[in-house]
Amino acid sequence: MTATRASRTAARRPRVHKPINSAHGSKAAKPVARTVGMPAEQVLYRFCKPGWAVVVEKVATALGTRFVCPFCPASHRVPGPVRGFRKMRRAQWIKLRRVAE
Numbered sequence: 398m399t400a401t402r403a404s405r406t407a408a409r410r411p412r413v414h415k416p417i418n419s420a421h422g423s424k425a426a427k428p429v430a431r432t433v434g435m436p437a438e439q440v441l442y443r444f445c446k447p448g449w450a451v452v453v454e455k456v457a458t459a460l461g462t463r464f465v466c467p468f469c470p471a472s473h474r475v476p477g478p479v480r481g482f483r484k485m486r487r488a489q490w491i492k493l494r495r496v497a498e
C-alpha cells in the first residue's frame with residue numbers, strides 16, 4: 398500500500414521550463430489600444446412608467462427619435478437614439494425631464 402503510493406509520487410514529472418520567444422511574446426502581450434470613439438453622453442428621461450427612465454444618447458444632430466414603449470401601447474418621442482431603460486429610485490426619478498410625448 399505505502400510502496401504504491403510512494404512510487405506514484407516519484408513518477409511525477411518535473412516541470413519543464415519552455416524557453417519563451419521574447420520577441421514574439423512581447424508582441425502578443427501588447428494590449429490592443431483601439432478606441433471606438435468617445436462614449437456618447439447619455440441622458441435619462443422619465444416616461445409613462447413610474448420609477449423607470451429611458452436612457453437616451455445625446456447626439457448633436459438629433460432630430461428626435463420615436464421608440465416603442467415596452468410599458469404602454471403608445472410610442473414616445475425622445476431627442477436621440479434609445480440605449481435602454483433603467484429602474485430608478487423615485488427620488489431620483491422625479492427630478493428627470495419628461496419625454497416629449
Ligand SMILES: [Zn+2]
Pocket residue numbers: 444445446466467468469470471472473
Ligand atoms: Zn409608454
